[in-house]
Amino acid sequence: GQQLNQSPQSMFIQEGEDVSMNCTSSSIFNTWLWYKQEPGEGPVLLIALYKAGELTSNGRLTAQFGITRKDSFLNISASIPSDVGIYFCAGPGETWGSRLTFGEGTQLTVNP
Amino acid sequence: EAGVAQSPRYKIIEKRQSVAFWCNPISGHATLYWYQQILGQGPKLLIQFQNNGVVDDSQLPKDRFSAERLKGVDSTLKIQPAKLEDSAVYLCASSLDHGTTEAFFGQGTRLTVV
Numbered sequence: 001g002q003q004l005n006q007s008p009q010s011m012f013i014q015e016g017e018d019v020s021m022n023c024t025s026s027s028i029f030n031t032w033l034w035y036k037q038e039p040g041e042g043p044v045l046l047i048a049l050y051k052a053g054e055l056t057s058n059g060r061l062t063a064q065f066g067i068t069r070k071d072s073f074l075n076i077s078a079s080i081p082s083d084v085g086i087y088f089c090a091g092p093g094e095t096w097g098s099r100l101t102f103g104e105g106t107q108l109t110v111n112p
Numbered sequence: 113e114a115g116v117a118q119s120p121r122y123k124i125i126e127k128r129q130s131v132a133f134w135c136n137p138i139s140g141h142a143t144l145y146w147y148q149q150i151l152g153q154g155p156k157l158l159i160q161f162q163n164n165g166v167v168d169d170s171q172l173p174k175d176r177f178s179a180e181r182l183k184g185v186d187s188t189l190k191i192q193p194a195k196l197e198d199s200a201v202y203l204c205a206s207s208l209d210h211g212t213t214e215a216f217f218g219q220g221t222r223l224t225v226v
Contacts, residue, residue, distance in 0.1 A: 004154075033214065035217075040219070040222075041219055041220075042116070042203050042205070042217030042218050042219050042220050043155065043203075043217050044217070045214055045215075045216065048214055088154050088155075090154075099157050099160070099168055099170075099171075100145070100157060100215060101157075102154030102155045102156070103154050104152075104153055104154050105153075105154050
């Protein structure tokens with residue numbers, strides 16, 4: 001089955017720093033999704049990417065769909081304490097309508 | 113627009129007991145998903161409905177788990193009998209249709225089996 005590997009597993013940064021995390025797949029993806037999950041809540045969609053090479057921003061967040069279609073990265077600029085949470089990449093793989101697979105997440109801690 | 117509603121938020125049961133979770137998706141969303149999220153892991157799909165039909169239940173432990181979406185709107189997920197390893201957060205999500213990958217999640221039900 002499809003597997004998504006996220007790195008790093010966890011990050012501890014100071015407020016104001018920039019953050020970068022990435023996700024790689026064992027197979028080609030047609031769509032990449034980035035979600036954030038806070039304690040006691042369900043994942044919330046941050047950014048959706050639909051085309052290889054696509055670069056999309058949402059406020060201080062920027063994500064890119066890798067050219068090989070097997071990877072994606074998420075950057076957060078000028079981090080703030082409310083950025084704390086677990087960031088998941090997800091994607092449905094190459095087949096239309098196929099199962100949405102999630103990575104294991106990157107736990108982000110921001111120290112004020 | 114109201115989001116995905118789930119209940120209960122928390123449930124504690126003894127092993128071998130049964131439990132049921134309820135989900136009301138976003139209005140107009142044809143596709144409904146149930147995910148299991150074990151602590152420290154990403155969500156894992158259990159079952160996916162398109163309207164009231166099952167699209168994918170390949171990862172559902174069918175000997176103990178069942179789910180239904182009889183009228184193509186609300187859904188229930190049942191576990192009977194529960195095992196200790198079923199302790200997890202059960203997340204319901206919905207999307208506009210089968211080909212739309214942007215899924216929106218509810219807050220989840222945290223199940224503890226003791």
